[in-house]
Amino acid sequence: MVDEQMEVERKFEVDDAFVLPALSIVDGVARQAGAQEFELEATYFDTADLRLAAAHVTLRRRAGGPDEGWHLKLPVAAEERREIRVPLGAGRRVPVALARLVRVHVRDQRLAPVATIRTTRVVRRLLGGNGRELAQVCDDRVSTTASDGDGGWREIEVELVGGGRGLLDAVGTRLIEAGARRATSGSKLARTLGSRIPPESPPIKGSSAGAVVSRYLAEQIDQLKACDPAVRDDAEDAVHQMRVATRRMRSTLASYRPLFDREVTDPIREELRWLGTVLGPARDLEVIRERLGELLADDDVADRDLRTRVDRVLAARRREARQLLLAELDGSRYFRLLDALDALVCSPPLTALAGRGARRVLPELVRRSWKQLRRARDAAAEPDLPDAERALRLHENRKKAKRARYAAEAVAARFGKPATKFSSRMKHVQSVLGHVQDSVVSAAELGRLTDAAADSFALGRAQVLEEERGQQSLAEFDRVWSRASAPKLRRWLR
Incomplete structure (x- = not known):
């Protein structure tokens, strides 16, 4: 069984002689429960080159204490991490449920023990007036077998349970008044490994054209990596967000070709195109399933039995597409693309123009x-075009709108509101044409379902309704285009 929670905690360094102050006087705390002592032993797993530690990710097998088991902690924000737990079990191999969530960092490298940390922990619970637990204050005496990190120390951890950030601040202030210091390491493992952890890539600085675009690319690479575990977890909208990050990178490398060495970036663009095609089927079926579900629910001709049968067919196809997607995300081609993106950020291949x-x-x-x-x-506006040709040209129109949108978005940090407004108007064009394209795809899907279903009348009617929705979106396009093509929107481009 996998358990998940958000961990919000703050660490403090203290000396051996430090005396924990009374915390029941902190606002909101009614009393401080009695101390409980535990002996903990945690074995941390990582690659030989410490890729997880470099990404501020920790993966451990902990014995002892009420929460013993396998713990994976993924960074979310300052002092906040997503913690996933799996029961201890009999083996010492990393559970598959956790290993797959760090694949974006580990790739095809092996996970192995890199450190063992033993902790004598004294826990005191802070309770509210109704007896509800607000936070835990852990007094830890730590020992390790580190070769070049810190071999032993004492620290205080304050972890929120039911309390808010204000309580964390108030308890922290009380500890500092008693002689504690804010911790300089984010985790016990980071302090243990010390200088063995690879340094982070330095931030891209400067105001040159290349620096502006490279920073945007770095943001999208981070977004893709953040989406990877969510896709593997089948989180809502994760495939969509990963696909968007992929498209943004590919579009940016196309729009700003003159700034980069194309011998480096053109192959990356092709691999991003491949990744987009890998993500496409699963995402498209999500859209089709949602659209057809809404359409059939609104159509009083389609009864519940038909809606259920259609949903089951689409859900099964989406599961198949997801399995194919996951197989590719566990493959060497995807891992090498991630390697190339890391290198792109670490050392952008900029031209003189950049x-x-x-x-x-x-x-x-x-x-x-x-x-x-x-x-x-x-x-696309040429008269007397066949319907099929017009649909193709409108789809090409949509792709060009995306490129213009992302080109402006990539430089919005430098050019501010004019670039943001231009990007927003391009997004409107993209969205309207997206609705047109979704209607084309959904109508075609309904046609296939009609051919294979006994109740063809209801599905045929739904197909007509979907085509009408597409025509309504197309009619809206002229209004959206009029606003998006206003000359004043492009003054910043002069």
Whole structure:
């Protein structure tokens, strides 16, 4: 059984002579429960080059205490981590349920023990007026077998249970007044490993064109990595968000080609294209299932039995697509793409043009993406086009709108509100045309279901309704385009 919770805690360094102050006088705390002592032994697992530690991720097997078991902690925000627990079991191999959630960091490397930490822990619970537990204060005496880290120390951990951040601050203030110091290490493992942990890539600094775009790419790479465990967990909207991050990177590398060595970035773009096609089927079936579910529920001709049968068919296909996706995410090709993205951030392959000022270089590259969109729109607006050809041109229009949107989004940190507004209007164009494309795909899916179903009348009617929805979205396009093409929206590009 897998258990999950959000951990919010703050650590303090203290000397051996430190005396824990009375914390029952802190606002909101009614009393401090009696102390409980535990002996804990935790074995930490990582790759030989400490990839998890470098990513501020900890994976351990802990024996002793009320929460013994396997613990995986993933960073969320300052002092906040997502903690996933699995029962201890008989073996010492990392449980599959946890190993898959760190695959984005570990890739095809082996997980093995890297440190053992023993802790004598004294726990005091802080209770509210109704007896509800607000926080735990853990007084830890730690010993390790570190080679170049800290071999032993004492620390205080304050972990929220039912209390809020204000309580964390108040208890922290009380501890500091008594002589405690805010911890300099984020975890016991980080303090144990010390300088063995690989240094983080330095932040990309500067105001050059290359620096502005490289920072945006780094954000999208981080987003892709953050989505990976969520996709493996089948979290809501995770596939969509991972696909969006992939598209943003690929589009940015296309829009800003002159800033990068294409011998390096063109292969990355192709691999991002591949990843997009891998994510596509699972995401498309999510959209189709949701759209058809709503459509059939609104259509009083489709009874509950038919809606259930359609949903089961689509759910089964989505499960198959998800299994294929997970197989690719566990494959060497995906891991090598992650390696290439890491290298892209660590040492951006910039050209001489990238070293010039952002104001002199970037607006012209955004303008190019706008011109491509305008040409695509003009092509889609030609009269007397066959329906199939118009649909293809509108889809191309949508892709160009995405590129213009992401091109502006990538430089919004430098150009502010004008770039943000331009990106927003491009998103409106993309969204309307997205609804048109979703209707085309859903109507086609209904056609296939109609051919294979006994109750073809209801599905046929739903297909007509879906086509009508697509026409309504298409009618909205002219209004959205009028606003998106206003000249004043592009003044910042001059």
